[in-house]
Amino acid sequence: MDGIRLDGRIALVTGAAGVIGTETMRLLAARGACIVAVDRDAEALKRAVTGLPAHAEPLAVVADVTREEDVAGYVKLALGKFSRVDIFFNNAGIEGDIRPIVEASVENFRRVLEVNVVGVFLGLKHVLPVMLKQNSGSVINTASIAGLIGSAELAAYSASKHAVIGLTKSAALECAGSHVRVNCICPGMIDSRMLSAIMVGRNKGQPVAPDRVVDRIPARRLGLAAEVAPIVAFLASDDASYVSGSAYTVDGGRTSS
Numbered sequence: 001m002d003g004i005r006l007d008g009r010i011a012l013v014t015g016a017a018g019v020i021g022t023e024t025m026r027l028l029a030a031r032g033a034c035i036v037a038v039d040r041d042a043e044a045l046k047r048a049v050t051g052l053p054a055h056a057e058p059l060a061v062v063a064d065v066t067r068e069e070d071v072a073g074y075v076k077l078a079l080g081k082f083s084r085v086d087i088f089f090n091n092a093g094i095e096g097d098i099r100p101i102v103e104a105s106v107e108n109f110r111r112v113l114e115v116n117v118v119g120v121f122l123g124l125k126h127v128l129p130v131m132l133k134q135n136s137g138s139v140i141n142t143a144s145i146a147g148l149i150g151s152a153e154l155a156a157y158s159a160s161k162h163a164v165i166g167l168t169k170s171a172a173l174e175c176a177g178s179h180v181r182v183n184c185i186c187p188g189m190i191d192s193r194m195l196s197a198i199m200v201g202r203n204k205g206q207p208v209a210p211d212r213v214v215d216r217i218p219a220r221r222l223g224l225a226a227e228v229a230p231i232v233a234f235l236a237s238d239d240a241s242y243v244s245g246s247a248y249t250v251d252g253g254r255t256s257s
């Protein structure tokens with residue numbers, strides 16, 4: 001396949017059974033990487049790794065990113081099989097309930113922060129020592145444009161994604177002087193289960209006319225997971241050797257104004 005090559009790189013992907021995780025994992029594998037795929041959904045994970053090329057030597061690990069023992073476990077299994085981690089796509093996340101703050105539960109708020117912030121933090125906590133010891137590696141956290149601007153009826157999600165950007169920049173600073181880079185991506189409206197759930201949730205359970213959504217996007221269409229994956233591949237690669245602490249929008253221009 002044309003494009004950036006990642007031959008022999010070891011890529012650890014969380015949320016690997018989701019739309020963005022699966023698409024990215026497949027692209028990294030197509031570009032030559034070996035894959036450690038992590039998700040809490042065992043069945044969906046099995047389906048996601050099916051069809052990966054043999055050279056990817058896929059290792060599927062069922063784990064909950066909010067549990068430190070699970071996180072330590074997936075890193076240990078990755079090292080046990082491949083002895084290193086070159087690329088960490090720290091991507092698992094949930095949208096939570098779609099409700100205004102005044103109607104939202106504190107349980108939902110805590111749960112969203114637990115997965116989207118604590119999960120990302122634990123991934124960094126356990127993968128960065130491996131990369132710092134290697135003196136090489138690239139972490140790509142998944143934030144969102146909801147980490148750059150507010151999002152009505154998604155306050156917990158938006159707060160969590162703002163936190164992911166803060167974690168990314170802080171981790172990049174803590175890797176100063178090494179060849180370890182930490183960046184994040186901020187996808188916009190990606191055609192996906194998560195986006196549909198948010199749109200329908202905001203519309204009181206009713207389907208939403210596509211025009212209402214895309215009118216505010218300069219590209220005048222939803223994005224595809226296949227348009228997010230190449231940005232991750234770029235950040236993972238040596239072509240991004242001078243890129244760290246950045247938040248890359250992949251949003252068709254949605255946050256331009």
Ligand SMILES: NC(=O)c1ccc[n+]([C@@H]2O[C@H](COP(=O)([O-])OP(=O)(O)OC[C@H]3O[C@@H](n4cnc5c(N)ncnc54)[C@H](O)[C@@H]3O)[C@@H](O)[C@H]2O)c1
Nearest residue numbers: 015017018019020039040064065092093144187190192194
């Ligand atoms: N879809 C979008 O439009 C969009 C836009 C911006 C950002 N994002 C972010 O991209 C990431 C991936 O989203 P997606 O659209 O692929 O969603 P998705 O729901 O399809 O995938 C998320 C995956 O994460 C897994 N997961 C959730 N909680 C977990 C946990 N505690 N431990 C382990 N795995 C867990 C789920 O099982 C699922 O497979 C998320 O962080 C999301 O917030 C998505």
